[in-house]
Amino acid sequence: MRATLAFDVARLVQELLRAAGVFVLSYFTFLTLSYLAITIASAVQIHRYFRRRSGVALLRVLRSQMTPPVTICIAAYNEEASIVPSIRAMLTLNYPQHEVAVTNDGSTDATLGLVIAEFGMRRVDQPIRPGIPTALVRGIYRSRAHPNLVVVDKVNAGRSDALNAAINVARSPIVCFVDADSILEPEGLLAAVTPFIESPDLTTGVGGIIRVANGCRIEDGHVVSVGLPRERLALFQTVEYMRAFLAARTGWSGLNGLLIISGAFGVFRRDEVVAVNGFASDSIGEDFELCIRLHRRNHDEKTGKRLLFVPDPVCWTEVPIRMRDLGGQRHRWHRGLVDTLWRHRDMIGNPRYGAVGVLSLPFFTLFEFLGAFIESAGYVIVPIGLLLGAVNVPFALLFFAVAVLSGILLSVAAVLLEDLAFRRYSRLRDLFVLLAVAVAENFGYRQILTVYRVRGFFAYLRGDSAWGTIERTGFDLKP
Amino acid sequence: MVAVAVAVLFVSAAALAITTACSMVLRTRVELATRRIANYRPVASAQLAAYLVGTRSAPPPHPRGRFQQSVMRELLLSFAANVRGEAAGVVASLFRRYGLVEPARRNLNARRSLTRIRAAEALGAMGLQEAIPWLLDGLRHDDRQLRFACARSLSALGAVSAVAEVDAALSPTQAELGQRIDLLVGFGAGAIPILIGDLRGRPGGRRQWLAAEALGELRAASAVVPLSTALDTAGDELSARAARALGRIGDHRATDALARAVASQRPWFVRAAAAGALGAIADPATAGLLVWALAGEQWDVRNAAARALTALDAAGVAAVAERLDLLGDEAVAQFLGTCDAAGVIEQIIARAAGGDSDRDDLIRRGHRAGISAALERVAGEDGRAGRYAAAVLSTGPAAHRLVAP
Numbered sequence: 001m002r003a004t005l006a007f008d009v010a011r012l013v014q015e016l017l018r019a020a021g022v023f024v025l026s027y028f029t030f031l032t033l034s035y036l037a038i039t040i041a042s043a044v045q046i047h048r049y050f051r052r053r054s055g056v057a058l059l060r061v062l063r064s065q066m067t068p069p070v071t072i073c074i075a076a077y078n079e080e081a082s083i084v085p086s087i088r089a090m091l092t093l094n095y096p097q098h099e100v101a102v103t104n105d106g107s108t109d110a111t112l113g114l115v116i117a118e119f120g121m122r123r124v125d126q127p128i129r130p131g132i133p134t135a136l137v138r139g140i141y142r143s144r145a146h147p148n149l150v151v152v153d154k155v156n157a158g159r160s161d162a163l164n165a166a167i168n169v170a171r172s173p174i175v176c177f178v179d180a181d182s183i184l185e186p187e188g189l190l191a192a193v194t195p196f197i198e199s200p201d202l203t204t205g206v207g208g209i210i211r212v213a214n215g216c217r218i219e220d221g222h223v224v225s226v227g228l229p230r231e232r233l234a235l236f237q238t239v240e241y242m243r244a245f246l247a248a249r250t251g252w253s254g255l256n257g258l259l260i261i262s263g264a265f266g267v268f269r270r271d272e273v274v275a276v277n278g279f280a281s282d283s284i285g286e287d288f289e290l291c292i293r294l295h296r297r298n299h300d301e302k303t304g305k306r307l308l309f310v311p312d313p314v315c316w317t318e319v320p321i322r323m324r325d326l327g328g329q330r331h332r333w334h335r336g337l338v339d340t341l342w343r344h345r346d347m348i349g350n351p352r353y354g355a356v357g358v359l360s361l362p363f364f365t366l367f368e369f370l371g372a373f374i375e376s377a378g379y380v381i382v383p384i385g386l387l388l389g390a391v392n393v394p395f396a397l398l399f400f401a402v403a404v405l406s407g408i409l410l411s412v413a414a415v416l417l418e419d420l421a422f423r424r425y426s427r428l429r430d431l432f433v434l435l436a437v438a439v440a441e442n443f444g445y446r447q448i449l450t451v452y453r454v455r456g457f458f459a460y461l462r463g464d465s466a467w468g469t470i471e472r473t474g475f476d477l478k479p
Numbered sequence: 480m481v482a483v484a485v486a487v488l489f490v491s492a493a494a495l496a497i498t499t500a501c502s503m504v505l506r507t508r509v510e511l512a513t514r515r516i517a518n519y520r521p522v523a524s525a526q527l528a529a530y531l532v533g534t535r536s537a538p539p540p541h542p543r544g545r546f547q548q549s550v551m552r553e554l555l556l557s558f559a560a561n562v563r564g565e566a567a568g569v570v571a572s573l574f575r576r577y578g579l580v581e582p583a584r585r586n587l588n589a590r591r592s593l594t595r596i597r598a599a600e601a602l603g604a605m606g607l608q609e610a611i612p613w614l615l616d617g618l619r620h621d622d623r624q625l626r627f628a629c630a631r632s633l634s635a636l637g638a639v640s641a642v643a644e645v646d647a648a649l650s651p652t653q654a655e656l657g658q659r660i661d662l663l664v665g666f667g668a669g670a671i672p673i674l675i676g677d678l679r680g681r682p683g684g685r686r687q688w689l690a691a692e693a694l695g696e697l698r699a700a701s702a703v704v705p706l707s708t709a710l711d712t713a714g715d716e717l718s719a720r721a722a723r724a725l726g727r728i729g730d731h732r733a734t735d736a737l738a739r740a741v742a743s744q745r746p747w748f749v750r751a752a753a754a755g756a757l758g759a760i761a762d763p764a765t766a767g768l769l770v771w772a773l774a775g776e777q778w779d780v781r782n783a784a785a786r787a788l789t790a791l792d793a794a795g796v797a798a799v800a801e802r803l804d805l806l807g808d809e810a811v812a813q814f815l816g817t818c819d820a821a822g823v824i825e826q827i828i829a830r831a832a833g834g835d836s837d838r839d840d841l842i843r844r845g846h847r848a849g850i851s852a853a854l855e856r857v858a859g860e861d862g863r864a865g866r867y868a869a870a871v872l873s874t875g876p877a878a879h880r881l882v883a884p
Contacts, residue, residue, distance in 0.1 A: 201688065435499070
């Protein structure tokens with residue numbers, strides 16, 4: 001009797017393992033097809049984009065009388081190493097009318113002092129629009145030599161709060177958010193603002209592509225030559241950014257389902273951002289969360305407005321080169337994802353929210369959020385099933401082939417898309433390196449990131465809201 | 480399921496292999512072309528630049544073959560985008576001399592859409608007046624992107640007489656209305672009748688909104704009456720845009736309509752736009768009304784009024800100083816804070832230090848309302864103004880800091 005029971009339990013376990021294995025395999029197949037569909041949508045979108053954008057398009061925007069003024073909002077916390085050249089680069093962007101609003105978010109280093117000294121700032125009693133509530137503002141500084149520069153000094157309350165303070169002092173109808181340590185290409189703003197000229201009353205926000213600055217040569221706050229990073233981790237991230245921005249966001253934008261405009265570089269209508277109360281100070285993934293609230297408002301009020309991704313304007317950013325920093329970053333990103341999905345769970349699968357409700361949010365829930373668990377489960381279940389005889393060797397090989405090859409397929413597709421459309425890495429050798437990285441990242445790197453994402457979820461459940469810091473080597477931004 | 484997975488795997492792997500192979504072939508071709516360009520382009524570019532600035536007497540040699548022609552065309556286009564006046568004429572004449580006009584004309588009917596569009600743009604960028612009829616033909620093409628490209632080139636060529644034809648050919652979607660307006664604005668004054676027609680068209684549409692903005696950008700004095708009518712009678716969104724446009728035009732005939740809007744019970748954004756426009760027109764006669772608006776409830780209306788009064792210069796300051804009884808502390812601080820940000824508060828302090836009692840009252844009232852930064856700056860200076868500022872500061876701390884939330 002006991003032997004029969006043990007036999008039944010063993011068979012049940014085997015059956016469960018086999019069913020789980022089939023489920024994971026099906027999931028990976030579905031995932032691959034879905035990502036492939038998005039990549040194809042991106043390719044179509046990029047083709048259309050090039051048809052509409054000519055070589056003189058940016059010059060036209062520069063000279064057009066309809067080009068709107070823009071305020072570039074920068075949040076700075078302990079950025080003494082890079083803030084001055086960063087502001088200088090922003091002030092010299094190729095754009096007809098722009099101001100730069102920098103918020104010193106209670107830095108404990110010499111950030112504020114350096115800016116005051118370098119740009120001849122003086123404290124003024126400029127009234128602040130009571131648009132979005134923020135932490136205490138200690139002072140506003142303006143400069144006679146640089147009338148289009150304004151600095152807000154406030155007590156520390158995080159990046160979201162700092163950007164909200166910058167939005168409150170912004171005078172332009174369009175605001176652009178840029179990380180203090182990122183580098184915007186001189187024509188980047190022109191390209192990003194173009195949709196606001198073409199469809200001024202139908203555009204809420206525009207995101208541009210973020211590329212990896214490690215390995216590039218930077219002078220006077222501008223990227224003067226593009227190169228691949230030497231560090232292996234940064235190389236992996238180079239391909240990853242191509243996949244995320246070029247092969248995914250472009251496609252989502254075409255489907256009117258773009259969920260994220262990166263906080264490192266995004267352009268928005270100021271009145272729309274104020275109407276949704278700016279960045280949520282208590283959110284971990286504040287850029288993602290803001291976009292979802294903007295989508296919600298657009299659909300609730302039936303404005304017909306859209307969030308778009310333009311693959312041309314480039315912002316360069318330094319990525320972590322230490323595993324610990326990368327882990328912290330991904331940990332935070334996943335907590336941000338879970339937090340935002342949970343806050344807006346009523347929109348998931350809700351046809352009221354159009355493509356965002358029925359396509360993008362379910363996709364993010366199924367693949368970006370649950371994907372980490374299902375992938376991890378697959379790596380555990382299939383080997384155990386193989387050991388216990390629940391799955392056979394061909395099945396296990398098929399699983400790993402699908403898991404690995406799907407990743408390679410998507411990464412290679414992103415690299416090829418980049419090469420065919422933009423070719424920012426012009427040397428043939430770079431292309432081979434990127435293709436090799438697209439293959440190699442699926443053996444170890446991807447799995448490690450999966451673990452960070454799983455850990456991020458459990459940290460979120462524990463209520464961990466730490467931002468974390470990334471040790472950066474810093475650009476050579478000296479003027 | 481397993482079969483599906485295997486199928487997906489094989490199809491994906493095959494697709495990957497084919498795409499990679501195609502990409503490599505393409506890349507190799509590009510690499511070879513790049514090497515050829517590396518030999519020809521820098522030399523041609525340097526010769527062209529030297530010829531344009533006058534340090535070389537002869538232009539670059541005639542390009543030989545299709546490859547050199549295409550490189551030279553790109554070079555001339557990039558130069559054309561960055562030069563003006565006589566140099567632009569030289570670039571255009573080289574474009575003709577190298578026989579690039581006829582290929583561009585032919586390319587307007589090329590099979591590839593991108594080739595057609597680039598050809599249309601090249602003809603416009605080069606300023607080739609003889610291309611106007613060809614571009615007008617292009618307006619009738621099925622390819623809407625080509626129609627837009629031809630329209631842009633016609634605008635660049637200043638073909639004002641073609642503006643109605645251009646507008647008729649565009650038939651923009653809702654998402655392209657901005658593009659259409661941008662294009663029409665490119666034609667300058669010639670587009671004003673069309674834009675006024677839009678403004679008077681079907682009520683409530685985006686066309687009206689954009690037309691109002693465009694008329695403002697064009698400083699269309701002939702549109703003052705229809706814009707004033709729109710401000711008086713249209714919906715709030717159009718009224719606000721009409722007010723901003725009237726401000727840009729800066730015509731005194733619009734003052735009455737703007738004043739009515741400021742004094743009305745309409746939403747804050749209409750009143751703020753109208754107050755801002757009065758500031759742009761800078762008619763001292765409106766100072767009293769702007770002080771009244773400065774005393775209002777809405778922050779944005781007060782802000783617009785404060786900026787408008789600052790733009791009125793001495794007349795604005797005098798109007799505020801005379802009617803301090805009407806204004807709350809917040810309004811006074813908002814006005815002086817705006818003056819501070821605009822860099823004119825020092826003049827007010829200097830006049831107050833010189834014995835102007837109205838301005839003295841204004842500064843002291845402002846200090847009680849929280850204005851201190853400018854006084855602290857001036858107090859650090861020698862002279863009468865410095866002593867005056869120090870004296871005002873010594874009367875006690877500011878009631879509250881303006882910048883507190």
